[in-house]
Ligand SMILES: NC(=O)C1=CN([C@@H]2O[C@H](COP(=O)(O)OP(=O)(O)OC[C@H]3O[C@@H](n4cnc5c(N)ncnc54)[C@H](OP(=O)(O)O)[C@@H]3O)[C@@H](O)[C@H]2O)C=CC1
């Protein structure tokens with residue numbers, strides 16, 4: 541079956557028409573709404589692993605450039621937690637480092653130790669010339685002040701981009717390290733030719749690591765920015781009314797499957813940042829679900845990211861990207877990052 545909607549929604553995906561324009565399109569109203577339900581394949585399922593692989597292969601070329609000049613990029617990860625999910629993420633980061641030829645230095649600190657032990661370790665890593673990037677896995681224990689941890693890291697080695705100096709540079713439009721998850725979302729949209737300029741972006745969540753930097757990137761006068769951006773949170777009144785208006789909807793609330801099809805406008809791009817472990821009757825005893833109810837949202841969306849295999853792999857790819865950028869900045873050896 542051929543479907544005229546394809547061309548309309550392709551325009552939406554590529555940003556040459558907004559979802560509202562497509563909805564108003566006469567052809568869509570008369571022919572294609574039925575088409576949309578009959579032909580669910582028109583929704584693009586964004587493949588985060590594929591985009592991450594592409595970025596990592598480009599980052600790997602930059603690693604070779606640095607190594608040719610005698611510089612081996614190094615990333616230090618610090619884990620002060622017994623949480624299983626955190627352990628998984630940190631080991632994924634180490635594995636990707638290995639694949640790309642980035643040296644990884646892993647440090648574990650007992651979560652019962654006083655904050656000073658972590659601060660001392662950060663001080664050592666700040667001084668270590670083999671370490672170009674430092675990542676302290678969040679969350680840290682309650683007795684350790686998160687803000688103090690972020691401020692302790694040398695901003696030039698802060699590959700998460702969470703230090704206030706780096707936040708300031710990002711907001712000012714002069715980013716040093718773009719935070720990995722929102723930067724990954726930008727790269728993912730670009731890879732699928734999904735335009736942000738002039739479109740309505742709605743971000744659900746205002747955390748320092750995802751929601752706020754995502755909104756900041758969307759409003760920059762830059763590629764991947766120039767979107768009109770709304771930031772929602774737990775005090776937002778009538779959330780569904782806001783999310784339905786989105787051309788690009790980013791869910792980062794940490795609430796399993798809270799965004800369902802009813803909250804998604806026809807033709808929107810839905811980016812699910814959420815990674816939630818929920819109990820399941822399988823070997824692991826849990827499964828991963830996003831903040832989006834994938835099945836119902838997919839019926840409305842023109843493009844959607846899955847969990848797993850969506851934003852997560854991009855977060856790791858952009859951490860590698862920032863580590864290589866750090867190695868280049870600290871060594872003075874130029875690299876051609878994508
Ligand atoms: N894919 C990836 O690479 C990554 C995934 N994540 C995942 O993304 C999710 C969000 O993480 P993070 O930003 O650190 O989470 P936080 O818990 O720090 O922030 C959650 C945000 O969502 C808002 N929120 C919570 N409940 C609701 C609700 N019912 N309606 C509207 N807004 C709500 C909160 O509002 P308020 O401020 O008012 O409390 C807060 O701003 C988690 O599932 C996390 O695991 C995180 C990092 C990377």
Ligand SMILES: Nc1nc(=O)c2c([nH]1)NC[C@@H]1CN(c3ccc(C(=O)N[C@@H](CCC(=O)O)C(=O)O)cc3)C=[N+]21
Nearest residue numbers: 628629676677678679700815848849850852853855856
């Ligand atoms: N300082 C700091 N920086 C972070 O970037 C940071 C952090 N702390 N704390 C926790 C969150 C979470 N996070 C993820 C990264 C990759 C996946 C990822 O690759 N997920 C895979 C699946 C993983 C699995 O199987 O469990 C996927 O979505 O396909 C998920 C989550 C980084 N975070």
